[in-house]
Amino acid sequence: MQQGVIHHIEINVSNLKRSVTFWGWLLEELGYEPFQRWEMGQSWKIAETYIVFVQTDEPFMDVPYHRRRVGLNHLAFHASSRQQVDKLTKMLKENDVKILYTDKHPFAGGQEHYAVFFEDPDRIKVEVVAP
Missing domain, CATH: 3.10.180.10 (2,3-Dihydroxybiphenyl 1,2-Dioxygenase, domain 1)
Incomplete structure (x- = not known):
């Protein structure tokens, strides 16, 4: 494995089913394959990198994401x-x-x-x- 290549990215989502529907087709169009699946999450993998989507815990579901705040843009x-x-x-x-x-x-x-x-x-x- 090449040093510095991203191993995985994990994204908390407000509605796992909706996010899996959205991201699944997109990632598969880009060459990713389904990788892992469990009750509260699902991932897709390409080469040695995978992207994980995890259902956000109840107390945090009402706090919306905004790319202009500190964190992922x-x-x-x-x-x-x-x-x-x-x-x-x-x-x-x-x-x-x-x-x-x-x-x-x-x-x-x-x-x-x-x-x-x-x-x-x-x-x-x-x-x-x-x-």
Whole structure:
């Protein structure tokens, strides 16, 4: 294993079922495979890295996530091509997922940065970037 490569990322979610539905199709489109599943969580893996979604405990479910607070701002994934970014954008729209920066899409990150930006069910910003 290469030093410094992320081992895993764990994200607490307000509604596990809703998050699994959202993230499952997206991660599998990006090449991840289902990895672990238990009553309060589920994960997907690609190579040696996995992403875990865990149901938030009851006392914390009403505290909303906001990317502008201290902590995670967003997750960005590599796409295989501009065509894959376009395909994902179409799928996101068909599923009524909020696309961010629509006035600048697909160059919201700059003229050399072909990507789609959107939000997951807990409003975590996600980015998929073409090479």
